[in-house]
Amino acid sequence: MAERIYLFKRFERFWHWSQAALVLALLVTGFEVHGSYSLLGFGQAASIHTTAAWLLVGLWIFAIFWHFTTGEWRQYIPSFDQLGAVIRHYSYGIFLGRPHPYRVVPERKHNPLQRLAYLGLKLAINPLIWASGIAYLFYAQWRDLAPAWLGLQEVAIAHTLGAFMMLVFLIAHVYLTTTGHTPLAHIKAMITGYEETH
């Protein structure tokens, strides 16, 4: 019988979906600023990109505060218990119709693979994008203090690298949301907060 667990609290859901919208907007406008295509026009793209970036920074500040005050940050402590089983599940168990080996409970709502992926996102990709983005925005203010090897080009390369990492994360993440017991199960959980378990 199906059982409902309340996994994602209201702030968490708000944070997730507004972050998703902002990251999508940033990717679309960012690659236009990068010159990969022409959609809104450079000026419009740069303006939306900057505004979305500041909103995301604000959102992250709230999210970091929320994670530490609620203790939810512990959800991202790496765990290698069952990591092999989860990898084996996505490699072939899923094709055999076997159930997911990981049992979700509110205290441990992410499987070991998710823990690693989200930790990487929060400790590597996000800080890279954040730091390089702020350096990009305020280049005019620090350029005179910079060493010779560090210019706008290096900042732009770091920022673009972060963007590609985010893009790859997004592709994998969106796909993996469809791997619940039904294709929309995980997405529903992120909307309602309740995960149905079997």
Place this chain on the structure above:
Amino acid sequence: MIKNPSRAGGCLARHALLACLLLVALNATAQTPATSDAAPARTEVKESTAEHGKFSQLKKPFKTGEEVTEACLSCHTEAAKQVMATRHWTWDYVNPSTGQRLGKKTMLNSFCIADRSNEAFCNACHVGYGWKDDRFDFSSERNVDCLACHNTGQYAKIPGLAGHPAYQRMEYPPGSGKFVEAVDLPKVARLVGKTSRATCGACHFYGGGGDGVKHGDLDSSLKQPDRKLDVHMGVDGGNFTCATCHKTESHRIAGSRIAPTASDPHRAILRGEKTDRNPASCQACHGDQPHKPGPSAGLLGSLTLGDRLNTHTRTLACQTCHIPAFARGGVPTKMFWDWSTAGTLDADGKPFQKKDEHGHVIFDSKKGDFRLGENVEPDYVWFDGRVDYTLKSDRIDPARIVRINTFHGDAGEPDARIWPVKRFRGKQPYDLEHLTLLVPHTATPDDTALWFNYDWDRALAAGTAAAGQPFSGRFGFVETEMLWPITHMVAPGEQALGCAECHSRDGRLKAVSGVYLPGRDHHLLLDRAGFGLAGLALLGVLGHGTLRIFTRRQRKEHGNG
């Protein structure tokens, strides 16, 4: 209105009074429209405090320009000495950054090439009377031509008359069947006044042999421009005269294209401020942070467009965005001039012209082939204000395009900015043995001038002899290039370039190196790796998903079967 108090004090000296009045008048008139609503009953008040038409000194039957000058100098005692200290008089200049001897007397260009041996023609634009060869007396005050700049009536210096106007009715150009009337000097003398776009333009709009030919951003369309053509000079805009920006003291006129101000990273100059800065730069009035920062200043200031644009002033000249194109007023400018075809005559041995569909001359037996341009998008170069020139004594490399002038400056230098320029190309004569650019004799009628004999050998022999230049007798034509800074025809703000004009793969700055330009530049390897990885991830998840659907169907069929 008076520029500084010490000059006002000096006015008390009796003999300087008139000079002072004229100065006041020169300064006063530009600002008067703003105050006109203060007087309800419109009483006619002259802008100037002196009505030159009432001066007995000017009510004389002047026969020559020199006589008018003497009358001017009887009141404006120091004026000629002031003029004689300027380049308008000497046509001679030492480049402070290179020590090169420059000025029109010495320099070459790629238009009419040089004035030596052609003085009587070219020096119609000298502020003097009588310069037709190297015997001209530069120390004679009566040789100064006050009317060249200060006439408001019908006064024109005729090329060929060594700076004089036509004193009698005469056929001009010679042999054309067209006539110019004699100048009415007594009338012109009483109509003297401040300089205007028309008086400066009489020479500066027509450099290089015709309207708009040389600069590209200066032509007769600026006599009465609208603000779309020039937001400052527009009669429906600021209605500036040239001297509004090219602020003049003691006849010394601010601004120079030989030693231009390429960057001026300072706030606006305050009225009365003692400064060595060039008052003709954009920053002299607008400062170097001219865009309004918008409501959120401070740390978050980078959010606003104004702040973003202000950071561009570190890299770009104002002109780069604010002059989207030159030759915008309906007058084409020359972009290419091939002298090598000059001298070509028609089947009957007669000189001829060819015109384009707009009626503009594109070939002339006197001058060769031209290419013209209107609404020309400038080229862009790094420029720090230092220019040096190829002089007639310099050896050239005829295998390459010879740069008549070279704009210096590199990305990252504090004084260098990206500047818009007119890149003028052409072919002109050089000596095959001495490898120097050659001065031809062209314009004054005699038996050696190119425009009257169509014979290069004689023209070059005479020109080089007058210029004191060795000539082997063997000559060819070499391709040359000359850059002209674009700084006039500033468009209204709403017509300034949009971001994508430069921030795009194939934008206006595609040839400008040394700066990372978002939207233009990218790291090729990173882009390939990044998009490659994203593509692989997409393929991976699509494959994974397909396999899931496929295996689930199989299981269902299996279960059902």
